[in-house]
Amino acid sequence: MTSGSAIATKLAGWAGRVERALERALPGADQEPTRLHSAMRYSALGGGKRIRPALVYATGELLGIDPAELDAAAAAIEMIHVYSLVHDDLPAMDDDEFRRGRLTCHRQFDEATAILAGDALQVLAFSTLAASGADPARRLAMIDLVARASGTRGMAGGQAIDLAAAGRVLTVPELEHMHRLKTGELLKAAVLLPAALVDLGPAERARLDRFGAALGLAFQIVDDLLDVTGDPKLLGKATGADEARGKPTYPALVGIEAATARAAALHAEAAAELAPFGAPAGSLLALADFLTRRVS
Amino acid sequence: MTSGSAIATKLAGWAGRVERALERALPGADQEPTRLHSAMRYSALGGGKRIRPALVYATGELLGIDPAELDAAAAAIEMIHVYSLVHDDLPAMDDDEFRRGRLTCHRQFDEATAILAGDALQVLAFSTLAASGADPARRLAMIDLVARASGTRGMAGGQAIDLAAAGRVLTVPELEHMHRLKTGELLKAAVLLPAALVDLGPAERARLDRFGAALGLAFQIVDDLLDVTGDPKLLGKATGADEARGKPTYPALVGIEAATARAAALHAEAAAELAPFGAPAGSLLALADFLTRRVS
Numbered sequence: 159m160t161s162g163s164a165i166a167t168k169l170a171g172w173a174g175r176v177e178r179a180l181e182r183a184l185p186g187a188d189q190e191p192t193r194l195h196s197a198m199r200y201s202a203l204g205g206g207k208r209i210r211p212a213l214v215y216a217t218g219e220l221l222g223i224d225p226a227e228l229d230a231a232a233a234a235i236e237m238i239h240v241y242s243l244v245h246d247d248l249p250a251m252d253d254d255e256f257r258r259g260r261l262t263c264h265r266q267f268d269e270a271t272a273i274l275a276g277d278a279l280q281v282l283a284f285s286t287l288a289a290s291g292a293d294p295a296r297r298l299a300m301i302d303l304v305a306r307a308s309g310t311r312g313m314a315g316g317q318a319i320d321l322a323a324a325g326r327v328l329t330v331p332e333l334e335h336m337h338r339l340k341t342g343e344l345l346k347a348a349v350l351l352p353a354a355l356v357d358l359g360p361a362e363r364a365r366l367d368r369f370g371a372a373l374g375l376a377f378q379i380v381d382d383l384l385d386v387t388g389d390p391k392l393l394g395k396a397t398g399a400d401e402a403r404g405k406p407t408y409p410a411l412v413g414i415e416a417a418t419a420r421a422a423a424l425h426a427e428a429a430a431e432l433a434p435f436g437a438p439a440g441s442l443l444a445l446a447d448f449l450t451r452r453v454s
Numbered sequence: 455m456t457s458g459s460a461i462a463t464k465l466a467g468w469a470g471r472v473e474r475a476l477e478r479a480l481p482g483a484d485q486e487p488t489r490l491h492s493a494m495r496y497s498a499l500g501g502g503k504r505i506r507p508a509l510v511y512a513t514g515e516l517l518g519i520d521p522a523e524l525d526a527a528a529a530a531i532e533m534i535h536v537y538s539l540v541h542d543d544l545p546a547m548d549d550d551e552f553r554r555g556r557l558t559c560h561r562q563f564d565e566a567t568a569i570l571a572g573d574a575l576q577v578l579a580f581s582t583l584a585a586s587g588a589d590p591a592r593r594l595a596m597i598d599l600v601a602r603a604s605g606t607r608g609m610a611g612g613q614a615i616d617l618a619a620a621g622r623v624l625t626v627p628e629l630e631h632m633h634r635l636k637t638g639e640l641l642k643a644a645v646l647l648p649a650a651l652v653d654l655g656p657a658e659r660a661r662l663d664r665f666g667a668a669l670g671l672a673f674q675i676v677d678d679l680l681d682v683t684g685d686p687k688l689l690g691k692a693t694g695a696d697e698a699r700g701k702p703t704y705p706a707l708v709g710i711e712a713a714t715a716r717a718a719a720l721h722a723e724a725a726a727e728l729a730p731f732g733a734p735a736g737s738l739l740a741l742a743d744f745l746t747r748r749v750s
Contacts, residue, residue, distance in 0.1 A: 185606055185607075190611070190615070191606065191611050191614035191618065193614060193618060194606055194610070194611060194614035195606060198606070241573075245569055245570075245573060248566075248569065250564070250565035250566045250569060251566050251569065268546070270546045270547045270617050271614070271617075273544065273546060273547065273569065274541075274610050274613055274614050274617075276573070277537075277541060277572070277573075277576065277610050278605055280573065280576055280577065281576065281601050281604050281605045281610070282601075282605060282606075284580045284597060284601050285597075285598065285601035285602065285605060288594050288597045288601060289598065294590035294591040294593075294594050295590040297590075298584050298590050298593055298594060301580060301581075301584045301597060302581065302584045302585065305578075305580050305581035306581065308577050309574055309578060309581065310487065310490055310491060310494070310574045310578075311481075314490065314570050314573050314574040314577070315486070315487050315490060315574075317570055318487035318489060318490035318570050319487050321566050321570075322487065322489060
């Protein structure tokens with residue numbers, strides 16, 4: 159069992175690791191085109207909870223993988239996440255002014271630069287995976303995982319469903335489907351990336367898959383809840399934004415109590431999948447606890 | 455030597471091939487999220503000159519590669535090109551209303567959908583390469599080529615320089631640098647992709663690299679010229695757009711005559727690189743001739 163303060167220390171360590179990996183992968187702000195490189199660095203460096211990289215490192219710990227071998231995967235999945243935030247914040251999408259307590263990319267720079275910075279972060283994620291040290295077949299497996307999780311059957315598809323759903327009442331299954339695509343698939347990919355680096359039996363891989371799916375959905379329900387009950391200061395962004403936009407959320411659909419219960423049930427489901435792994439799953443379990451009990 | 459009408463027949467055949475490959479790779483418009491899939495198909499199918507796929511197939515012919523083995527590369531590079539058009543056409547970028555004689559993606563659908571369609575086409579390009587049949591190391595080499603050509607040292611970087619240059623007078627080397635990044639690198643990648651599928655000596659690979667670089671720049675100078683001297687009906691878009699936006703172009707900088715001469719010199723440079731390959735380079739040479747003498 160990893161305690162709450164132990165996981166906080168681990169999280170800080172993983173955040174530092176992925177920050178350095180991102181720093182290495184991102185072109186310098188002094189390199190042409192400087193404005194584009196600056197915008198990419200502004201969006202990707204120095205902020206964020208680094209949840210996806212933490213899932214990569216924690217799952218890697220469970221599988222006995224040296225963290226240095228996971229840096230490319232951790233940096234790549236964070237680049238995909240950051241690119242999606244930069245594009246989702248655009249005026250034509252969610253039109254957000256603040257992100258991680260700072261101006262959004264298009265407010266700090268301009269819309270065209272933000273579109274290009276997102277595009278370039280996406281491609282940098284794939285170059286980073288392609289250039290990682292692993293065996294070619296394993297690198298391809300990682301590229302395939304990230305591509306599936308971020309395409310129309312994953313993140314981009316979820317965002318499209320989200321946009322189409324604004325102002326409309328969804329059923330709970332529809333909402334869960336949207337959440338699974340929009341955030342769940344990428345969180346699940348973070349768990350499956352380290353599994354692509356080792357030989358793992360199909361049963362264990364399936365356990366990690368189910369763990370990632372349950373945790374991914376729990377995470378998004380907690381995110382919905384924080385938009386209602388969270389502290390804007392801790393979150394670094396305004397709350398109530400989902401409701402103001404008529405966005406479908408879990409608490410809006412079933413109430414705060416039922417949403418909280420659903421997140422707890424999914425957390426238990428996720429934790430149960432880790433039980434057979436025993437002690438090596440300690441950090442990953444503590445991370446799952448942390449993510450479903452977080453306040454920001 | 456391949457005659458003008460022979461290359462036209464070849465081009466039509468290659469366009470048909472890549473259309474079928476794109477059709478297979480793109481999710482159906484009846485699949486959720488339908489609006490996003492429709493926007494991707496609207497932008498990628500049924501139009502365009504398919505120049506990058508033609509370069510893939512023509513170089514493949516030179517190297518003796520079965521066209522079926524090139525379909526993934528041809529489709530992927532066209533997806534990257536199409537995504538860049540969809541994003542470049544956005545109001546925050548070039549704000550174009552028509553493309554290939556039809557409404558641009560954001561005019562036919564909406565801005566948010568166009569941003570997502572571009573994002574999703576980019577990721578589909580990488581999944582398509584990752585899932586192609588080639589040996590894993592060769593697939594990775596293709597992914598690396600396309601990623602380099604489309605990132606900040608390629609297409610996205612060139613577009614950033616283009617945006618920053620609007621209304622400013624560039625020197626000829628600055629303009630050539632911008633053109634090489636914005637369109638040259640991806641055209642060069644189209645030539646180098648088939649080379650990643652075979653064992654090729656470094657000297658021959660370097661020839662193809664120089665051929666692609668010279669042709670890529672010649673192509674863009676001709677593009678600039680067509681914006682001044684071309685027929686809007688044949689082009690499927692308005693001419694004079696570059697000048698109206700204060701965009702730096704070759705003819706604006708050095709005049710129509712000098713720009714035409716520079717394109718011809720680059721064409722000769724490109725053709726010279728193919729000479730040692732002899733007869734098998736016939737189609738690629740004819741394609742280079744066609745691309746530098748085109749009227750649309």
